[in-house]
Amino acid sequence: MIWTCEQTEQLLTDYLDGLLPAEEQRAFDLHVNSCERCTPLVAGVSRAVANLHSLPELEAPPRLVYNILDATLGPRETVTGWAAMLAWLRGIASPKFAYGSLSFAATFMMIVTASGFNWKKPRVADLAPAAIYRNTNRQVHLAYARGTKYVSDLRVVYEIQSRLRQDNELPTSNEGTVPENNPQKQPGSSDGTNPATPRQQNRANEINSQIQMLAEELPLLSSKLSLVALEGSTPR
Amino acid sequence: MEQDAQLVQQCLLGDGSAWEELVRRHSRRIFNICYRFTGNRTEAEDLSQDVFLRVYRTLASYRSAHGGFATWVTSVTRNLLIDHYRRTKRDRVTDSLDDAMPMVENKESSGRRPDELALLGELSMQVQSALTHLSPELREAVILRDLQQLEYSEIQTVLAVPEGTVKSRINRGRIELARILQQMGVRPS
Numbered sequence: 001m002i003w004t005c006e007q008t009e010q011l012l013t014d015y016l017d018g019l020l021p022a023e024e025q026r027a028f029d030l031h032v033n034s035c036e037r038c039t040p041l042v043a044g045v046s047r048a049v050a051n052l053h054s055l056p057e058l059e060a061p062p063r064l065v066y067n068i069l070d071a072t073l074g075p076r077e078t079v080t081g082w083a084a085m086l087a088w089l090r091g092i093a094s095p096k097f098a099y100g101s102l103s104f105a106a107t108f109m110m111i112v113t114a115s116g117f118n119w120k121k122p123r124v125a126d127l128a129p130a131a132i133y134r135n136t137n138r139q140v141h142l143a144y145a146r147g148t149k150y151v152s153d154l155r156v157v158y159e160i161q162s163r164l165r166q167d168n169e170l171p172t173s174n175e176g177t178v179p180e181n182n183p184q185k186q187p188g189s190s191d192g193t194n195p196a197t198p199r200q201q202n203r204a205n206e207i208n209s210q211i212q213m214l215a216e217e218l219p220l221l222s223s224k225l226s227l228v229a230l231e232g233s234t235p236r
Numbered sequence: 237m238e239q240d241a242q243l244v245q246q247c248l249l250g251d252g253s254a255w256e257e258l259v260r261r262h263s264r265r266i267f268n269i270c271y272r273f274t275g276n277r278t279e280a281e282d283l284s285q286d287v288f289l290r291v292y293r294t295l296a297s298y299r300s301a302h303g304g305f306a307t308w309v310t311s312v313t314r315n316l317l318i319d320h321y322r323r324t325k326r327d328r329v330t331d332s333l334d335d336a337m338p339m340v341e342n343k344e345s346s347g348r349r350p351d352e353l354a355l356l357g358e359l360s361m362q363v364q365s366a367l368t369h370l371s372p373e374l375r376e377a378v379i380l381r382d383l384q385q386l387e388y389s390e391i392q393t394v395l396a397v398p399e400g401t402v403k404s405r406i407n408r409g410r411i412e413l414a415r416i417l418q419q420m421g422v423r424p425s
Contacts, residue, residue, distance in 0.1 A: 013407040041411070048414035051363045051422070052382040060267035061281055068259050068285055072292040073252050 003031035008038045012045055114139060156214065163210055240305035244298055259288055262306065265384070266313050272379045273317050275368040283320060287313045303393050310384075311394045314376055321372050359422065366416040374409035381406045 001023060008031060014020050015028050032038045091097060113119070116135030117126045125131055240261070246254035266287050271280035290312055298308050367375060380386045380394060391402045 009411065010407065013403055013410060016410075041414075044414035044418055045410050048410055048417055049382060051359065051417065052367075052378065052413070055272075055360055055363055055383060057264070057268055058271060060264045060284070061277075064267060064281055064284060065256075065259055065263055068263065068288040069256055071285060071289055072259075073255065 001027040003027040005031075005035060005038055008032060008035070009041065012042065015042075016046065016049060160214065163207070167207065241300040244295060244300070244305060247295060255292070258305075262309055263288070265306070266309065269310070269313055269379060269384065270317065272364070272367060272383055273372075273375060274320070275364055279320075283313075283316060287316055290316065303390075307390050307393050310380070310386075310390075311396075314394055317376070318372060362420055362422050363417070366413055366420060366422075369416050370409055370412055374405055374412060377402060377405035378409035378413060382410075 008015075008028065011020060011024070011028065015025065020028060032042050114136065115132045116139055117132075126135070240258065243254045243258050247258065263284060267280055267284045270283040270287070271277060274280055274283065287309065291309055294312075298305065367378070370378065376395065377391065380391045381388075386394070388399055388402055391406075392399050395402060395405075397405075
């Protein structure tokens, strides 16, 4: 099929919109690829169409709708008197308002309860700003003290657990284990990786000192431990 | 489309909320057509308001059998835009493109709000500027096809011309726009 530059120009929109039959599209492509005049034309128009498609859809000014409605339906009437009261009541009955009121009430109750207000024996004096401040301050300090104590207790428990685990993992005797042959180790010298200090050889002393430390921190535990120590030391 | 026809029926029975719904559904699209045609936000806003005033007054003449409500409103918009173009033709300075370009850029920069400048970006402003330099008959065809994505048959109804003419105008409009953009030195996006 013979294709001319005029045909390219006339049918460019059909080509870009994909409306050309397959045979004409092939002829179009063949011509454009070999024509110095049509190649930049097709590329330029394709870019122009892409630029148009990239233009954003603008938001209409918000006042436009109100201006149109005012110009067509007339200015909105202001409701007064009983009608206004009824409209207000209808607004209160809406689910949105009910949800808002409930969440406000729940928040208010939580704050008042946190300030130490007694719901079973309510007193007006408890609602005074100074009393609310004092009670809230007290509650906050109490909560802080409880939290500190809890963290401290946890630390002691973890300390005991880790010490016990360490003791279980420590080998009681080296009997039966075959020492590895270290070529760097010279006779009569230590290899330095596992120094046999007197402190490590005697773990019982260390455990004893740690129990004493813990006993100082926990007086209740210390009394129990001393009892256990007494029982242990008594000859049977 | 059926919902639009139903809203029109409710409107004709005096339902104000149905009219409000119709305005909300179509105002943004009409504002965009007016803005792309005029290139001026204030004029686009005034023209959009005029479109809906005319639609409201002539709502009884709308027949759903003659096409969708959106197409009908677009026709009203197009007629008003052409009227506005003819009315303001004398006020416009028709300089050559080379002289007009720097002036257009200055006008674009000074006449727009900062948020609008940020929104549009340089390329969008150049494409918009090139669009307003097309003749009105080519401009409306390109806007309806490439910005509003209307089908040929819908454009045919809006412009009230045969389909061959619609295709020819879109084709010429695109080629002309590409030529203007090339003269402006716009690089591909």
